[in-house]
Amino acid sequence: MAGTNGPAAVDDADAAAPAVILVDPQLGENIGMVARAMLNCGLTDLRLVRPRDGWPNPKALSASSGAVAVIEGARLFETTEEAIADLNRVYATTARTRDMTKAILTPRGAAADMRALVAAGGRPGLIYGKESKGLNNDDVALADAIIQVPLNPAFSSLNLAQAVLVTGYEWYQSAADAPQAQLALPKATRPASNEELVGLFEHLEDELDACGFLRVKEKRPTMVRNLRNIFHRAALTEQEVRTLRGVVAGLTRHRPR
């Protein structure tokens, strides 16, 4: 996944995107990896509550893999309350259930919830606890809702940057308008037309008739259909149709007529 992180990244970020609040983060490297994951997802507002090793932290900068603006824009707070004071709805990400009455959302459910909040003019925030222990109950109690990631129940603990990535990823997907599937095409070609496909099919079938491959009359329709299906599924380009016709021509060049 290397090679596409550019300097203009922050320009594409989303001003309404959720703030990320790290409470008692321990390692600078982890803060850096969080910054990278945030910027991957268009998040830029990083808030640090009592980072153990102080701030600024050069290890955070180097681990951010270029998410410099997020690191340099990070703000320090003494308490979680101060860090979330301007936010309208706050989500605590935790793998453990707590003995308290609070809505539990998946990352996908939380993303929809945050989009609705933003549409209403509000600003959401995501709180994450320290690497070793997660959030304490007092911090969870400050949140409006809990986010739990549906994962392998016997091994559901994510590292800090992974937890930020999953929630940020769902935030990004909830707006992304990318189709779930598309076809990459080299610039010089285009999908084959149906006429071109039929031309290929008939060329191939003529040759298969000629060589006797399709000689059993009652089986011919099924065999032809199966062959056509193969090439239909391949979603051929115009160039590939020409290539395949060349293949057929090449394979049959020396056959006696």
Added chain:
Amino acid sequence: MAGTNGPAAVDDADAAAPAVILVDPQLGENIGMVARAMLNCGLTDLRLVRPRDGWPNPKALSASSGAVAVIEGARLFETTEEAIADLNRVYATTARTRDMTKAILTPRGAAADMRALVAAGGRPGLIYGKESKGLNNDDVALADAIIQVPLNPAFSSLNLAQAVLVTGYEWYQSAADAPQAQLALPKATRPASNEELVGLFEHLEDELDACGFLRVKEKRPTMVRNLRNIFHRAALTEQEVRTLRGVVAGLTRHRPR
């Protein structure tokens, strides 16, 4: 997100889940973090093609945070072709577009595709390239489809374990039957019944009538409705209703009748 990774994790893993193939991985730490992300998502079949620092690698084990079975079960291969030989459909995860004709799927689209393959008895695999450069074009050409993660276009490069997590996460979500939102409740309580809620409302409104808060007759219906809405939205438990009735009683105890 700490504290929930247990030793029984592999028992809950899914035998039909996709294999993860790392081609030319560089750092043992990254292989360990991949193993952790895999097990988070119920994936256990790790295949390594030419790991730079050899195998086994103690740094991988320690970075796996307990995903020991994935690390110890990892298999070594000389070539990508050998590593994918038994698989039926292979997806190359890459952030860069390639000048080749191939289906491009999002992680979500790929998860649906893999579920369909597994339902038909096939076995999918996910290929990831080296940390510094990603996959080379020959390895991408071996794949049936490309996975691209929709992310900040100016900063879309994920680290290796993050790329594995996002694809594995979508695989897991595509089967997970967790509702997108639910309510966490302490064991000793239950949601309030409507009768209990109405009891609270009437208690409160009686007191508000008594103190004159609701004295303007034409505004009363709207004010009552707004108050009731607040408590409806809070999705109160039976315990909380009793607490709130105690609050109302407490606040009004010394009022002259």
